[in-house]
Amino acid sequence: MHDYLKPDPWSIIEEGFDKDRVKSSESIFSQGNGHMGQRANFEESYSGDTFQGSYIAGVYYPDKTRVGWWKNGYPEYFAKVLNAPNWIGIDVFINGEPLDLNTCKKVTDFRRELNMKEGWYRRSFTATLPNEVMIQVNIIRFLSLHIDEVGAIRYEIIPRDADVEVKFHPYLDSGITNEDTNWDDTFWETTELTSKENRAFIESQTLKTNFQVCTFMESHLFLDGQHLNKNPSEVKNKLRIGHEFVQTVKNGETLTLQKFGGYTVSRNHKASELVDAAKKSLKRAVDLGFESLLEQQKQAWAKIWDTADITIEGDIKAQQGIRFNIFQLNQTYLGKDSRLNIGPKGFTGEKYGGSTYWDTEAYCIPFYMATKNQKVARSLLKYRYNHLEKAIENAQKLGFTKGAALYPMVTMNGEESHNEWEITFEEIHRNGAIAFAIFNYFRYTGDYSYIPEMGLEVLIGIARFWHQRANFSELKGKYVILGVTGPNEYENNVNNNWYTNYIGKWCIAYALQQLTKVKDGFGEDYKRVIGKTRLTDEETAKWQKVADNMYFPYSEEHQVFLQQDGFLDKELITVKNLPKAQRPINQKWSWDRILRSPYIKQADVLQGFYFFEDHFTTKQLEKHFDFYEPFTVHESSLSPCVHSIQAAKLDKMQQAYEFYLRTSRLDLDDYNKEVEEGLHITSMAGTWMSIVEGFGGMRIVDDKLSFRPRIPEQWSSYSFKINFRNRIVKVTVTKEKTEFSLDGKNEMSIRVNGERVVLHPDTVVAV
């Protein structure tokens, strides 16, 4: 486990230079602003081990898939998030010697800080170069929230023992590669490199997808704060364009390069106007100036934190963890663009292709719904509505008919782009999460409009899928769902996964209910949707029959629903009794051994109890938690949060706390020894849920907001805010009491006693 990061409530801080940590820190100190993102790569060249990555939201490449044996229905491509041309590069030469931390004779006072409160990243160090020259370097970088096509860098050099000649080579480089390619194909074509005075532009486009991108920069040189107004010379080759600034700097003077750069993209501008758009963005940024832009950055982040922050007193690691999670989620997605979604690694790496998974519906929507304007969640729902046609096509490929829709497991544009049959074709419960998100959105926001306008069509497509996917078992006299993979991906091709059957039945029932509701209240929409979908009473009667007669595997002996048929045939040795040397099983065991074991990667039956908590008694939850928790290995980043919430509900506070800590510091402490590949962005929303829904016990009950606050022993207090139907509810929990306020007023204080507190929507009064 990592422990090189300093605990701090608001910043991530690394001290001391260690080459082995460079790739991990590049992930952890990543920056993003919703439009683009950047691993914490050095500006100056670095010859050591590094993973270079700069990403533009929504710019992807359909990489040719790689499979062992082709299966019918596999998608032709796997969408890849693209490493985009480098705009941060600044090569530095001191008396002609390149600055490269990998070759320096000595590096001292190396320090990185990611200031989450204000949204900037600072790196500083003192280096002795191979030519014995010693310099101090301070760099600050941020990706502007204010002008989201622009990032800014202030690169300072102070000679520490002699006068020196400094050369700065700020540059743009489109000669970049993806770490994650299947066939080492080239993803970009560079069409033009131009530069004028202190500005440069690279125009390039992605192959196949034809996204046009202009990568741009503008640089300014300052000596001890004095703008030098130098015109640099151009340095250019086939895929790289840069400038050279040369300046003699006296010992102790500060030479500063300010570099503004970023991307304009054909997703947001006419392809022919990308350079002009770049110039406009640059002008706005330069006119403001570095300091003002940074000031605006601080203000923008202050605004985000105002509703999103969670404070924890008495446990600085927990505090740092939750803020890191909230910060990264906001760096990744801000809800401005309904064509975008949230990739499991955000802008911090390439694995999982930057594509959309069911993580969005199951984990991220609750976070965005409660910490932002409800339009953000609606935007995420609209994303799926826009992909309905593709989901119908996807289902057709698998043999379904008449408008049945199967949403993809992994997608960039609505098309499936994953190709393991056990996932792509069988992990169909994802369809349920999309319907559940619609239900959850209305439950939380009270905004019904999405359903008649868009959601009903989605619900019909999904209900049709479940109806067709189930088949009648003569033996059982019930409808069964065969050959699926549940949320626990450590089981493949099982029959009657309880979670899948349950959510399948629920989807049909919910669709039928919404049909009636829309028919009664939104006649025009109803007519339009029925006309479009050609839904008949005959068909809905068939749906009803399937929903009414769904089979659920159950053990009388254990009084639990079984994860799937045959679960009790396994050798039921609990995780506690599994030798440590065998774990994590996904690294130690072959796949067949994992599959026939009872071990659960992430909440499966318990995921159902999480979504549909109010369908079951607390006693039932306890039975299931006690049965399944001991077999759960939590080898998915999405796992501990659900268990944390349920442990809190069951008053197993120590367990809840341990799960919380594991999820909130997963990346900071690098539990899975893979943080160098990127951060686990989507599961960070689960961490937020662990506090708000777990310890805070936040629920919507009968259209009302309610809480059941508990506090871990290790904390002295914690507080969070919730945007509930456009009112801000603040909850502060201490060991003695819980305080509520509404829009900063109407304060109320109660004792914590493990009882549920239901708040009136308009006033903070317990009922």
Next chain:
Amino acid sequence: MHDYLKPDPWSIIEEGFDKDRVKSSESIFSQGNGHMGQRANFEESYSGDTFQGSYIAGVYYPDKTRVGWWKNGYPEYFAKVLNAPNWIGIDVFINGEPLDLNTCKKVTDFRRELNMKEGWYRRSFTATLPNEVMIQVNIIRFLSLHIDEVGAIRYEIIPRDADVEVKFHPYLDSGITNEDTNWDDTFWETTELTSKENRAFIESQTLKTNFQVCTFMESHLFLDGQHLNKNPSEVKNKLRIGHEFVQTVKNGETLTLQKFGGYTVSRNHKASELVDAAKKSLKRAVDLGFESLLEQQKQAWAKIWDTADITIEGDIKAQQGIRFNIFQLNQTYLGKDSRLNIGPKGFTGEKYGGSTYWDTEAYCIPFYMATKNQKVARSLLKYRYNHLEKAIENAQKLGFTKGAALYPMVTMNGEESHNEWEITFEEIHRNGAIAFAIFNYFRYTGDYSYIPEMGLEVLIGIARFWHQRANFSELKGKYVILGVTGPNEYENNVNNNWYTNYIGKWCIAYALQQLTKVKDGFGEDYKRVIGKTRLTDEETAKWQKVADNMYFPYSEEHQVFLQQDGFLDKELITVKNLPKAQRPINQKWSWDRILRSPYIKQADVLQGFYFFEDHFTTKQLEKHFDFYEPFTVHESSLSPCVHSIQAAKLDKMQQAYEFYLRTSRLDLDDYNKEVEEGLHITSMAGTWMSIVEGFGGMRIVDDKLSFRPRIPEQWSSYSFKINFRNRIVKVTVTKEKTEFSLDGKNEMSIRVNGERVVLHPDTVVAV
């Protein structure tokens, strides 16, 4: 379906040139002699669509695997049969114009004949070249059984309307590629090209595996039968070496090039002596001369046919089919080398990597056992004994311990080289087929020596695997085997596949039985084996417990064993009721749809009833056949033969005949539209079984050979020979009677009445 091949009892004949058929015919007219094999590629250059292939037995390449997502335990490589340097090439120029059937103005009288009786391939045609010159061409080619490193070509050209200048360029070419590569890697390195007078040599080696190969040739020119004793000039480039012969030929004269060529390989010679060995082989061949070598070829094939032939009267297509199967099996494997085995496509294509599958034990061994000296079958058994250590290592990778052995699904050298988890890790029944082959070998040959010498160790490793692979189900109070793929690969990761459980139990019981037998009769061997395997009574007691308490899924309602747990939950629509447009389902359906369907790719429960027929009553067989046959789609080439044998046993003669025809003419009629990729060699042994075990009803009962002859309505008679314990039994069945003879004597004639005839081993007298 193909119908361009002329029915003929002894030859495969194609008439007329059709460019679209070239690749298919290249497969069908393939030649082999056990040491090497060759698709029926043209000698002269051909610019049309072609699949070039020349293969050397046992020379393979460990191609880097290609997977979607890596799983622990996957092998690093997939062994590929290698397209070897081309030795057959003869470029032809007529008045300077290259002969290329793809560019000729006119091609008439095109005819191919593969003479199976005598083991040669002839191609002839009359062509008008772009330069308007008309020539007649006759080519005969064979791969010598007598000198198995050598093949011979006689290439005749007869000008048909003018005197012409003919240039022959016989050449060797190592600039070849594999059609089937995962990463377009290069597989060969060429080290030297040399030529002297009319001989040439290419020395090359395979990358990674370092097989050294010398490809060689020697050419002679004749005019109207007169040896011209010309010394050709050398034509050489980086990867190709050849000779040029130039000759003026008068209209009507015959210019003949005789070319001898082939391979010497470091598997059989010292690497430093490959060229010398090549020279020796060439000298032997040339000293004999083309005609004598061909004469010897005819004699060698006559000897093979003497025991292996099956005659069918009254049904020429059936006759041609069975001979094609027997011929191809003998071209592929002759049992001379226990390091070799039988790849599913033999020397006729690249798919399935030329590796060993369980096809060998389940299908090929019975054929070789009955048609050749029993040493051949013993050699195949020894192959697996030699791989026992690797099988133990393979099991260790999957978490098994203490000498448990899991034989690979696909292998070249004993290491697993397949990488779909559902096959590699889960299709474990293959282990059973290997034990069954040991049992079957002794049952048939009466040679027990293999078991104490080698087999017992194999049986112990296999029994250990099954013991460890089963687990106790508290729920069932029985041992279960979870997460397997049965012979029916249209089910993956199922629990309690009946066939797997049954053969697993049987393997343990058989190993225990042989332990006792070896202990009693072969004390020294027993001591050695027990010492080596450290087997204890405690361990065997545990085996016994698993075998005694194995679970078998059974339906009381249908009175059949169930293919696996949950089979009856499927939508049980029979194949008959499946729309034709949906078939073959492996081309029309996505994998999940196939998996949850009831459709059976190849015999699964019925495979068990085939292996262990005597464990069940005919009534039971009928119940199971009637239950499973209607769901079987026979989309494996290995499927129809088992059904044919069982249909014959159940007196469903029309069905048995249809299955027979389908299996015997699978490639000739190209049922699966894929013959251009190569022939289905291993399933050809199943065709032989369909006649001998199906219609002939051959069985070993209580150590005696027995028959229950039936004849399909379509045939007037059929006959086959069996080498049973070194005695040749001939069986001739007509509609009226069956005749038996022993070693050509002791004839006996009985009426066919559907009764079983048991023969004394020493005399043909029914008991």
